[in-house]
Amino acid sequence: MRIDRALTRELPDNYPFAVQQAYISSATTKWLDPALNLFDAINTIQTEYVQKIVLQHFGHFGHGVFQRMVM
Amino acid sequence: MSTRLASDGLLFIVHSRLSRFVVSEHMKRCQDKTIEKINWLMDIERRAFTLNTHYYGDYKDKFLSFYRGCHQNGEDVLLTRLQLYSPAKSPSEMQNGVSQVLSVLPQIGITGAKPIDLAKLLPPDPREPTINIMAGVRAYFQGSCPVSVEANFNVFTCKHPVAYKRFTDLVPLAIDHEFVLGAARGIEAALYTGLKIDGTNGQQLCRDLIQEPTHISTRRDVLQKQRDRLMTAQEELLRVGV
Numbered sequence: 001m002r003i004d005r006a007l008t009r010e011l012p013d014n015y016p017f018a019v020q021q022a023y024i025s026s027a028t029t030k031w032l033d034p035a036l037n038l039f040d041a042i043n044t045i046q047t048e049y050v051q052k053i054v055l056q057h058f059g060h061f062g063h064g065v066f067q068r069m070v071m
Numbered sequence: 072m073s074t075r076l077a078s079d080g081l082l083f084i085v086h087s088r089l090s091r092f093v094v095s096e097h098m099k100r101c102q103d104k105t106i107e108k109i110n111w112l113m114d115i116e117r118r119a120f121t122l123n124t125h126y127y128g129d130y131k132d133k134f135l136s137f138y139r140g141c142h143q144n145g146e147d148v149l150l151t152r153l154q155l156y157s158p159a160k161s162p163s164e165m166q167n168g169v170s171q172v173l174s175v176l177p178q179i180g181i182t183g184a185k186p187i188d189l190a191k192l193l194p195p196d197p198r199e200p201t202i203n204i205m206a207g208v209r210a211y212f213q214g215s216c217p218v219s220v221e222a223n224f225n226v227f228t229c230k231h232p233v234a235y236k237r238f239t240d241l242v243p244l245a246i247d248h249e250f251v252l253g254a255a256r257g258i259e260a261a262l263y264t265g266l267k268i269d270g271t272n273g274q275q276l277c278r279d280l281i282q283e284p285t286h287i288s289t290r291r292d293v294l295q296k297q298r299d300r301l302m303t304a305q306e307e308l309l310r311v312g313v
Contacts, residue, residue, distance in 0.1 A: 003201050013200055023208040024119040028234070031116065035109050035242045042246055043102060046254065054094055 093265030097258055105249040112241055119211055121234065130210035136190035138202045138209075153186045 008016055121127050153169065169186050176184050212235050263269040268276050 003204070015200060015204060020204055020207045020211075021119055023204070024211055024234075025117065027212065028113075028116045028238075031238060032109070032113050035113070035238075036106070038242060039105060039109060039246055039250070042250065046251060047098065050094060050098060050254065 093262055094258070096265070097261040098254060101250050101254050104253065105246055108245045108249050109242060112238065112245060116234070116238055119234070121211070126213075127210055130213040131206050132191075133187075134206035134209045134213075135202060136187070136193075138205055139193050140190050142198060142202065153189055 003015070006015075006019075008014075010016065169189065172189065173184060173186065176182070266276070266280070267273070268280075270276075
């Protein structure tokens with residue numbers, strides 16, 4: 001087992017916090033993708049919604065020129 | 072008509088050069104800010120940390136017993152049985168044993184012990200350091216949905232999560248604050264400056280922007296003239312009728 005082969009300047013049975021930290025990091029570093037996925041999903045919905053509002057709000061003005069300027 | 076079309080076109084060119092896609096740019100800024108915040112949240116999670124000492128300790132304890140039990144029995148039989156213990160149930164050897172042990176514990180000065188605490192009595196294991204590391208790491212993530220092996224081990228109801236849930240709360244919160252609600256903040260200012268209508272000739276620009284499309288006003292003129300003519304005709308017909 002890895003733990004038996006590992007040797008540090010500590011007395012037997014003591015393991016540096018770096019060990020736990022490494023395991024914790026191996027999980028936490030995987031959190032970015034799901035977080036960004038969530039953002040992408042919200043972004044898609046929000047962008048569509050904003051486009052709709054812009055069309056509603058500015059679409060009537062000046063040949064749609066106004067709307068094109070805005071979005 | 073041609074001059075008005077030309078001025079529409081000119082307006083468009085001038086404006087699009089100055090301020091094309093005002094809202095799109097605003098949204099882009101909000102997106103960038105949100106991603107920056109998500110990265111920041113990732114950064115601060117890089118280092119393991121909690122001030123929820125009590126919950127962390129509690130979970131670590133439970134996972135220690137849990138992993139110890141797993142390792143001893145090759146499965147979590149003992150723990151599941153301790154877990155399922157209830158004095159009201161029909162007596163079995165296990166139930167009797169547990170209630171006997173619990174009832175005499177106060178005699179040696181240990182009070183308030185629960186059936187699950189008996190798992191702590193399992194003899195120390197040569198793998199104890201490994202189990203200790205496992206429990207320490209696992210307790211940090213308590214609050215995540217229980218994985219299959221722990222599914223029926225309901226001591227781990229996720230009431231006070233340590234690291235996992237704070238992240239799953241903060242990310243949506245950050246997205247909501249920076250992006251969903253954030254998009255509304257400053258949009259008015261962005262439109263004012265983006266469309267240059269806060270400048271010196273802002274009023275004129277506004278007037279131009281809300282100018283009716285020429286084809287519509289031309290069409291209206293034509294229709295109005297037609298209507299006028301028809302009204303006059305009607306009046307004349309009425310007079311003839313009299």
